[in-house]
Amino acid sequence: MSWASWTTAGVYTGRGGVLTEEGGIVTGDLTVHTTYADDEARVAVQYTGASDWFTLSGSPVPCSSEQESRDLHDAVVAAVRAGGGATVPYPPDTPSEPRRTVSD
Numbered sequence: 001m002s003w004a005s006w007t008t009a010g011v012y013t014g015r016g017g018v019l020t021e022e023g024g025i026v027t028g029d030l031t032v033h034t035t036y037a038d039d040e041a042r043v044a045v046q047y048t049g050a051s052d053w054f055t056l057s058g059s060p061v062p063c064s065s066e067q068e069s070r071d072l073h074d075a076v077v078a079a080v081r082a083g084g085g086a087t088v089p090y091p092p093d094t095p096s097e098p099r100r101t102v103s104d
Contacts (some may be wrong), residue, residue, distance in 0.1 A: 004066045005035045006073040009048050014083025018045060020054035025085060032056075032077050036069035043076050043088050058088030 009031040017027035029048045034041050045060040056076065063069040072088070079086040079102060 002066055003035075003037045004069065005033065006070060007031060007033045008073070008077050009021035011077055011080045013080055014086075016086075017086040018046065018080050018083070018086045019057040021057055021059075023054045027083075028056060030080060032073070032080055034069060034076060036063055036066055039064060041072050043072070045080065056088050058090065061088055061090050075101040 011030050011032050013027045016031070017025045020026050026045060026047070030045045031048045032045050032071045033041070033053070034043050039062060040060045043054040043056040043061070045056055046054065061072060063072060072090075075089045079089050102103060
């Protein structure tokens with residue numbers, strides 16, 4: 001079993017924020033965390049410095065490798081910065097065009 005994780009703090013959401021499972025739309029200064037294990041990536045966000053994590057809508061995502069999950073993390077960070085009610089972009093190689101579920 002392969003396992004890895006990535007965390008990026010200080011990611012400011014674009015207008016419209018991101019969509020989470022537990023908290024709905026979240027905006028502001030976020031920390032993005034991606035964990036890869038068992039051929040899937042789980043993505044969560046939290047207000048930077050807070051203790052509660054929120055599952056980003058669209059997570060978990062199937063990933064066939066650690067590198068693919070790293071690419072997904074980078075795409076998620078780009079999607080968070082884009083805002084617009086962003087969710088986990090899939091496939092991960094499209095960071096400039098995140099899947100959106102809420103219109104601006």
